[in-house]
Amino acid sequence: MELREVRGAARRQRQPFPPHRRARRSADRRADRVAPTPVSEVASADRCPCLSGETFGECCEPFHLGTRAVPTAERLMRSRYSAYATGRADYVISTWHPTTVPSDLVLDDDTRWYRLDILAKESGGPFDTEGSVLFEAFWRRGDERGSQLEKSRFVREDGRWLYVDGL
Numbered sequence: 409m410e411l412r413e414v415r416g417a418a419r420r421q422r423q424p425f426p427p428h429r430r431a432r433r434s435a436d437r438r439a440d441r442v443a444p445t446p447v448s449e450v451a452s453a454d455r456c457p458c459l460s461g462e463t464f465g466e467c468c469e470p471f472h473l474g475t476r477a478v479p480t481a482e483r484l485m486r487s488r489y490s491a492y493a494t495g496r497a498d499y500v501i502s503t504w505h506p507t508t509v510p511s512d513l514v515l516d517d518d519t520r521w522y523r524l525d526i527l528a529k530e531s532g533g534p535f536d537t538e539g540s541v542l543f544e545a546f547w548r549r550g551d552e553r554g555s556q557l558e559k560s561r562f563v564r565e566d567g568r569w570l571y572v573d574g575l
């Protein structure tokens with residue numbers, strides 16, 4: 409085990425959404441930086457990975473591109489899920505609160521996120537400063553399948569919703 413991994417483990421939060429590999433060999437990491445390849449290509453006219461019923465271009469894509477502000481905690485949750493589903497690690501990092509953001513994030517290329525269920529939410533509206541969203545996200549990796557149940561906490565600072573942590 410590399411020293412970097414040990415330090416990474418010490419800083420790790422309790423199960424941030426979704427599980428991801430933090431540490432990789434530095435050569436791989438360099439390769440990622442040079443050629444960030446989306447996990448799956450989703451076009452604007454495709455249905456949004458968050459399964460809102462809207463197209464990607466009408467739903468989460470404008471948030472990823474920074475052309476629209478995220479109005480609610482739920483929309484941030486959905487757009488972060490879509491970012492995981494499309495391999496947008498940069499968006500996941502940029503919407504993470506500075507006090508809890510990991511120093512490095514490498515998405516697992518072999519994991520496919522294929523379904524999101526929003527189960528409950530508290531506050532998180534356009535005029536709130538805090539909110540939480542309970543959800544279940546479903547993944548498959550080769551022949552394996554599973555899901556992650558998490559209650560994510562969000563805060564709104566300077567008009568921007570940010571992910572804090574999940575239980």
Ligand SMILES: [Zn+2]
Pocket residue numbers: 456457458459460464467468469486487490
């Ligand atoms: Zn969406």
